[in-house]
Amino acid sequence: MSAGRLVVWGALAAILAALWWLPSWAPYFYIFVATEVLILGLFAGGFNLVFGYTGMLSLGHAAFFGFGAYISAMLLLHLQTPLILALLAATAGGGLLALLIGFFCVRLTEVYFTMLTLAFGMMVFSIAQQWRSVTNGSDGITGFTVGDFGIGLDLVLGNPAVFYQVTLVVVVLAAALLYLITISPFGLILRAMGENPERVAFTGIPVRRYRLYSFAISGTFSGLAGGLFAPFTRVASPDMVHWAQSAEPVLMSILGGSTTFLGPFVGSAIFVLLETWITSFTDRWMLFLGIVLALMVMYLRRGLFGTAVDWLRQRRTRSS
């Protein structure tokens, strides 16, 4: 392994260690902030499989995130299932819904694809909002607690630090799996499709089917994120399915950079931390977000992390 790679792996290990022990060195409130960063980062990372890699802008991904949240919340509320079961169900739910919706959406491309994802996303929102007998409408699923984790692990999930560490493990494992997908031959094909779909089609690869796989896998990770989000916030509500929620992973991918794997995760950290800090001083947070986003789209299109990585790579090629 080259020196450069050792450095990268070392840095990663150091960061993970720091994250694991975060409850001991960070102020208490930041345990909640970090949990939120991880969950939304997973959502954004899953989303980016479709956006950054496969080159399609989906504005309806909150459907899978929110669906996962509802599944998890309902299982916890009505059956008090162990958390791991709720998470698995949420993951499966997100994936299945994405398979269903994706089946229709991948028939279209470009702006039409985007509009159709928006339509389906808002359809799911409308159902969550108006099907009061099942989803409790606009008030959402509330009043549930998190019990055991399951599989024999004796964890006090009611303790935010413990819940945070569980979230960290789940997200890191999921992210690792997602990473393996992106560097697999399948992932490389997706990336090729993002750059030039026609050329890929000429090689005989069924582009539309691969888009569907990408969409479904992305939905699976989004569902898992939603499944974690519900016990974290203690709520599953239609807002989690609304297009404004779908916009968040897009923003995070832009902030961090959609061309690298870690970009969306970094973007999530930037977004959540900025929101936490700025709302302490003013309630004009949306204005700041708008200005930052505008600047990023105009000048730093590859995101903060993406640009940093580009810059580092340039330095290395220049010096070698």
Added chain:
Amino acid sequence: MTKLRAKPVLASVLGLGLAAAAPAQAQEPIEIGAIYILSGVVSTYGEFAQNGANLAVEEINENGGVLGRPLEITFEDSQLQAQTAIQAMRKLVYQDQVDVLMGLDSSGVATGVVPVVPELQTPFIITHAATPDATGKLCNEWTYRISVNINQNVKAAAIMADESGAQSWTTVGPDYAFGHQSWEFFQKYLSELNPEATFSGSPSFPSLGTEDFTPFINTVIDAQPDGVFLSIWGGDLVNFTRQATDLGFFEQDFEVIMSLGAATEVLHALGDQMPTGITVGTRYWYDGPENAVNDAFVKAYREAYGKVPSYNAQNAYAAVYAYKNAIEKAGSVDKAAIRKALSGMTFQAPMDEVHFRKGDNQAVVGPVYGVTAENPDEEIRKLEPMRIFDGASVTPPVSETGCKLGG
């Protein structure tokens, strides 16, 4: 509207219990954390609450603070979402180290927030959200409500409805806990008063934030009930009222009761477009109570903000004073002591003498209902005749609320 903060930035970022080593502890401010809707469709209510709370904090600080310490208040935006409100609460309690929490505009948000409050081990005074559940089936020893809730407001509406003689009723309410529960309890209370009363099988529940109420207005006109019970509020009520006027709604024969029609946010927006002769309700009416505290409050509010105080402003103002009262009663700011002090506490607010009932921590207060009439002296309608409902007459017994606090 930014919050009043004197603390330097660094201290708030570190946010840990470094205060233990700080000298001049007597001057250390007492921190109040407040969560309201500060953005979006009903943000004007949040702003009025800020006005009321800020006025109370300023007055108290000018008079030497509480136990010699000044009050400081931090506002967070709930964005009308439970998950945002819960995160805001965690931030206020863990990062900003507040000693007490107050707020919440939305009943829907409250059903998500109230179960989480005991984990934060901080007293929480609700000043707006009216769902009965907050002091009913979700009640807990840390949550108090100083404001009129749905049971109290709607019981009075049912009394007004019964007296009107109208037999068949329908409703238009916002499609969330508040709208549905208002209708549920209206039916219950009116049936108790008048077993012959009938209720529509297809009531209307447009989403909060609907801009065009025409289809729902026409549905009611077509149904020709004897009476319509409207629990729509805020900007929705402003839209509804104007569109209804255009469609001839108020010229029909049915009785109209608006359970929150006398909110000054709505009356100010409508001006003389609020029809006269409509029965409207509110949780506090500036011109209602006859006591010195109210006179002083209305005067001070007018001077500070140029308008008469709305119920949201009064509720927030009263909550701050309730907190002051609790601190003085307990002799300390310790959260558990405050909680015990609030339980069963009685104190004088502008609206009335407020008593937090031990069984469910709900203030035993009542709404004000009246009929809108022209008002040459102000820019908003006046209520004439006006009727203040005594809390005891409209508050259900604890056994009916579903609260199992015991004691």
Added chain:
Amino acid sequence: MQTFVAALLNSLDLGILLFVIAVGLNIIFGVLNVINFAHGALYMLGAYCAYTAIGLLGLPFWLALVAAPLVVAAVAVVLERLMLHRIYDRSITDSLLLTFALLLIIDESVRWIWGTSIHIVDPPVGLRGTFTVFGAQHPVYSLFVMAMGVLVGVGLWLFFTRTRAGKVMRAAASDRKMSRLVGINVPLVFTGVFALGAGIAGLGGVVAAPMRAIGPAMGANIIVESFIVVVIGGLGSFPGAFLGALILGAIHGFGSRFLPDLNLVLPFIGMAVVLLLKPHGLMGRPAT
């Protein structure tokens, strides 16, 4: 009969108002290849300007009808020169993202300047009151809205087909390079197009103001409604926008009246069905 007529009138004034707002979106997309996410915010800005002119400054409605769109167009020019023109050569995705940022900025700025209170604007004196047809009572102002919408539609059609400025814009839309070669100042034309689209959105805001309470969330719903209209009608198609708007108006007017439990989901089902059967919309042509 009364029920049907009432629902029909409601659908028409809703639909035509949606047309006025959505047609600007179509123009901007047709020429600039930009999906203007901030369109609803510009509509809201127009409504607030109308409130300032009529409610605060006491100007007559007719003056506000002219002044507010001009103000919104001016703001649009500033935004275009500062930010939007940099991304014309980029993908549509980037335009969506940048205009979304503009939406956040405009929304917050409106709240900052005008506050959170709810305001109302009265229709002009000549257009107040109601009329009754087949037993259904309806505001007179609603007829004005319908007339305005038709006027805007006809006016724009004449503009694009009969005037030089309109033809220049269409030229710049179909072939930027060629237009430059024949001496058309393409950047100026693009600024003009964005200002025109924004101005019409602002006009929509003024026209809507007497029908709706003016408040901070006005822009939020209308943008998705506009997207539905242009998708159903066809991106870039003029008559398509009219048709799409009428269809959506009917879905709202009849759907909310007769199927209120489905009133949120119906428009999106409509949008999805059109996208799946005719992605370019009922009257659209493929985006170049």
